[in-house]
Amino acid sequence: MSNAAIAQTPSINGFEPTAMQALVDIVTRDPKQAVTTFRVRSEWKGGARSEAHVDGYELGGQKIARKHVIKSDEPREFFGEDSAPNPQDLLLAALNACMLYGYASGASMMGIVLDSASIESEGTLDVRRAMGLTEEVPAGFPTIKYRVRLRARNATREQLEELHKAVMNGSPNRYHLASPIPLVATLDVG
Amino acid sequence: MSNAAIAQTPSINGFEPTAMQALVDIVTRDPKQAVTTFRVRSEWKGGARSEAHVDGYELGGQKIARKHVIKSDEPREFFGEDSAPNPQDLLLAALNACMLYGYASGASMMGIVLDSASIESEGTLDVRRAMGLTEEVPAGFPTIKYRVRLRARNATREQLEELHKAVMNGSPNRYHLASPIPLVATLDVG
Numbered sequence: 206m207s208n209a210a211i212a213q214t215p216s217i218n219g220f221e222p223t224a225m226q227a228l229v230d231i232v233t234r235d236p237k238q239a240v241t242t243f244r245v246r247s248e249w250k251g252g253a254r255s256e257a258h259v260d261g262y263e264l265g266g267q268k269i270a271r272k273h274v275i276k277s278d279e280p281r282e283f284f285g286e287d288s289a290p291n292p293q294d295l296l297l298a299a300l301n302a303c304m305l306y307g308y309a310s311g312a313s314m315m316g317i318v319l320d321s322a323s324i325e326s327e328g329t330l331d332v333r334r335a336m337g338l339t340e341e342v343p344a345g346f347p348t349i350k351y352r353v354r355l356r357a358r359n360a361t362r363e364q365l366e367e368l369h370k371a372v373m374n375g376s377p378n379r380y381h382l383a384s385p386i387p388l389v390a391t392l393d394v395g
Numbered sequence: 396m397s398n399a400a401i402a403q404t405p406s407i408n409g410f411e412p413t414a415m416q417a418l419v420d421i422v423t424r425d426p427k428q429a430v431t432t433f434r435v436r437s438e439w440k441g442g443a444r445s446e447a448h449v450d451g452y453e454l455g456g457q458k459i460a461r462k463h464v465i466k467s468d469e470p471r472e473f474f475g476e477d478s479a480p481n482p483q484d485l486l487l488a489a490l491n492a493c494m495l496y497g498y499a500s501g502a503s504m505m506g507i508v509l510d511s512a513s514i515e516s517e518g519t520l521d522v523r524r525a526m527g528l529t530e531e532v533p534a535g536f537p538t539i540k541y542r543v544r545l546r547a548r549n550a551t552r553e554q555l556e557e558l559h560k561a562v563m564n565g566s567p568n569r570y571h572l573a574s575p576i577p578l579v580a581t582l583d584v585g
Binding site for chain 1: 408409411414415418419422426430431433435436437438439442443445447449452454459461465467469472474477479481482483484486487488490491492493495496497498499500501509512513514515516517518519520521522523524525526527528530533534535536537538539540543544545546547552555556561563564565568569570571572573575576577578579580581582584585
């Protein structure tokens with residue numbers, strides 16, 4: 206982008222509406238550019254510990270290298286060392302992060318300046334199913350509750366409710382939890 | 396546990412079967428002890444960045460303090476700084492970590508010694524729904540594929556397939572993706 210263009214499009218909430226509009230134009234013209242593949246390779250590290258490795262992702266058929274490591278462990282009550290978030294912590298963090306991105310980027314497209322945004326989510330599960338002791342309870346959270354707090358400088362309640370609806374409709378990770386996703390497993394035992 | 400008891404129950408895969416059996420006994424006697432609540436509070440940190448905070452969890456009605464932070468960001472193509480895993484990376488990591496825990500702990504209960512265990516998972520989504528450009532594609536991954544690799548020292552193929560079935564049946568995060576979870580949202584706009 207030229208300096209002149211940057212001057213014309215001040216950042217809102219850390220996003221540049223001109224750059225966002227450019228992506229809208231690209232994927233509208235060529236929908237294949239919107240196809241995105243995420244892949245995570247995780248290794249068991251002994252006991253309750255594991256490490257997930259992100260080596261990149263694919264966008265519009267092009268591989269883009271990135272390097273991230275996500276560790277997991279369990280609290281001591283579940284025989285871990287509490288050295289990292291557990292899998293349910295990671296899942297709720299994934300949900301919150303995806304929706305916060307939706308609120309912040311969506312607000313920017315609507316011209317809404319956010320002072321703050323936060324989400325608290327929670328779920329309660331009965332670990333007896335995971336322990337193989339009963340089939341009479343679901344394996345995970347029967348429901349997930351979450352509270353979104355938005356503080357905006359220049360928005361009506363109606364605009365924030367519109368933004369809220371857009372995030373409920375469009376957030377990938379909200380969809381992954383709210384909808385049944387077919388999981389296709391392959392077992393390789395050498 | 397006394398030193399004598401430890402001597403009688405060598406660790407398998409980093410788990411102590413005696414300690415695991417003790418938890419089985421507790422939750423069988425008093426199922427309320429199996430009720431577990433996870434809660435994550437996430438704050439938007441500007442642009443595509445957010446931070447999730449874990450302050451503890453509840454087990455059998457008792458609050459247990461823990462401290463973990465999980466950062467998230469987006470790659471540059473989605474207007475982030477690529478300073479941390481993105482929400483989809485975190486979601487797949489949460490899935491893998493939960494299932495790896497299931498394989499490792501389940502193997503220990505079955506007396507199977509694992510040399511290694513890994514899971515690679517992936518999904519492909521069309522970001523146009525998240526961008527509000529179409530309703531004609533799902534918001535997230537239509538399916539998730541994953542490959543489990545187990546290398547065991549002393550197990551038959553049948554035992555490993557039994558373990559695989561138990562993880563598919565009992566893994567909380569697998570359930571959270573495979574089943575539709577009602578999400579109950581509250582919007583607070585001050």
